Amino acid sequence: MFKTDTDKRYYALVLALWLVYVALYLRAPLIGPNSYNLSHTQLAFVKLTVALPFLIIWSLAASGAIALKRYVNLITGSTDGQAFSKLANGLTVLVIGLITTATVGQFQPYAFIAGHIRAMVILNNYLQIVFPLVAFYLMYQGSRGLTELVGARLSAAKRWGLFLVFAALAPLYTWLVFHNPNRTIVTTPGVNYASQYLPDIWILLTIVMPNLIVWALGALTVLHLRTYSKAVQGLIYRAALKALSNGFVAVVLFSIILQFLSATSGSLVHLKLNGILAIIYFLIAFYAAAYVSVALGARQLSKIEEAR
Amino acid sequence: MTADFFDAIVGVSEDYLGPPARRFISRQISFHLQKRPEQINPADMPQLIEWTKTAMALLTQDQDLVNEFQSKMEDLTKQFV
Numbered sequence: 001m002f003k004t005d006t007d008k009r010y011y012a013l014v015l016a017l018w019l020v021y022v023a024l025y026l027r028a029p030l031i032g033p034n035s036y037n038l039s040h041t042q043l044a045f046v047k048l049t050v051a052l053p054f055l056i057i058w059s060l061a062a063s064g065a066i067a068l069k070r071y072v073n074l075i076t077g078s079t080d081g082q083a084f085s086k087l088a089n090g091l092t093v094l095v096i097g098l099i100t101t102a103t104v105g106q107f108q109p110y111a112f113i114a115g116h117i118r119a120m121v122i123l124n125n126y127l128q129i130v131f132p133l134v135a136f137y138l139m140y141q142g143s144r145g146l147t148e149l150v151g152a153r154l155s156a157a158k159r160w161g162l163f164l165v166f167a168a169l170a171p172l173y174t175w176l177v178f179h180n181p182n183r184t185i186v187t188t189p190g191v192n193y194a195s196q197y198l199p200d201i202w203i204l205l206t207i208v209m210p211n212l213i214v215w216a217l218g219a220l221t222v223l224h225l226r227t228y229s230k231a232v233q234g235l236i237y238r239a240a241l242k243a244l245s246n247g248f249v250a251v252v253l254f255s256i257i258l259q260f261l262s263a264t265s266g267s268l269v270h271l272k273l274n275g276i277l278a279i280i281y282f283l284i285a286f287y288a289a290a291y292v293s294v295a296l297g298a299r300q301l302s303k304i305e306e307a308r
Numbered sequence: 309m310t311a312d313f314f315d316a317i318v319g320v321s322e323d324y325l326g327p328p329a330r331r332f333i334s335r336q337i338s339f340h341l342q343k344r345p346e347q348i349n350p351a352d353m354p355q356l357i358e359w360t361k362t363a364m365a366l367l368t369q370d371q372d373l374v375n376e377f378q379s380k381m382e383d384l385t386k387q388f389v
Contacts, residue, residue: 232327233326236367308336
């Protein structure tokens with residue numbers, strides 16, 4: 001797992017941030033009713049069962065980004081190296097964003113008690129957009145660079161497919177966001193804070209539209225990577241690239257699912273505790289598998305560069 | 309002839325290794341034959357084929373693919389002799 005001292009430092013940093021996350025999570029004040037009537041011990045246990053998989057997923061996400069960075073270091077200076085470098089930088093930004101937003105999010109109960117919940121929610125929402133926006137833009141540039149290297153273009157069918165998916169997705173997502181009665185102020189009993197604390201026009205311009213752009217960039221990244229995987233020569237190379245490409249597809253899908261859940265989070269209140277945990281565990285497993293696939297693909301590609 | 313020969317070797321390798329093929333073959337030549345890639349000539353091929361076969365076997369479980377690569381490299385050598 002640890003190939004170099006630098007790797008150890010990255011994983012140590014992940015562990016340190018996770019400890020901060022857990023400390024904040026466990027010590028967070030209970031600001032709403034105890035809906036599931038859990039004792040302090042039961043509550044701490046439930047929190048730990050949610051927090052522990054975060055350490056696993058953060059470590060796996062870091063391993064994916066580190067493996068891709070290592071591959072890029074092996075091919076620095078080559079034409080495909082420049083494109084892969086952008087992909088690796090994008091993935092690194094995404095992983096940093098994943099850890100940062102989760103940790104910052106744990107300050108929300110404290111901000112609620114201190115009367116700063118509005119600023120905290122707005123900050124957290126924008127962090128959840130800025131990191132993926134930068135990450136997917138870099139990934140898009142990298143994937144486009146790869147398709148240009150092999151002289152390939154997205155087929156008309158793919159472009160139309162993407163357009164049709166977005167034609168369905170964009171109105172649905174927008175409707176879900178604006179269907180949330182607690183987006184600007186809290187109107188539902190049992191809900192402690194609003195999801196955006198912004199006027200509708202700001203929600204549209206600074207939350208909905210950037211998220212749609214993020215998804216479009218993510219989808220284009222996936223399509224470009226798929227196109228490159230099919231057009232590029234090399235049976236062994238393509239097999240290694242497939243795992244990497246599949247990993248990126250899953251990362252993008254997870255990001256979109258997460259945003260959808262975030263938009264419809266109001267409906268989660270009605271679920272039973274084990275229902276919520278099941279959703280969380282499913283997403284964590286899905287996300288972990290995505291990063292494992294990226295790491296495996298990057299390691300396989302590195303083997304080609306290291307073979308003597 | 310040798311630079312053309314090197315390009316031809318890379319051309320065959322690209323079918324299996326894609327964009328890393330040039331780097332892969334250059335590495336094999338400089339590491340195992342202690343030559344600059346453009347100095348490769350048909351007489352070096354038996355040795356190069358052995359080394360590349362060994363390296364490729366580490367990258368794929370598909371022995372048929374490795375044998376096919378070997379066969380194509382041998383055919384290429386005959387064309388340049």
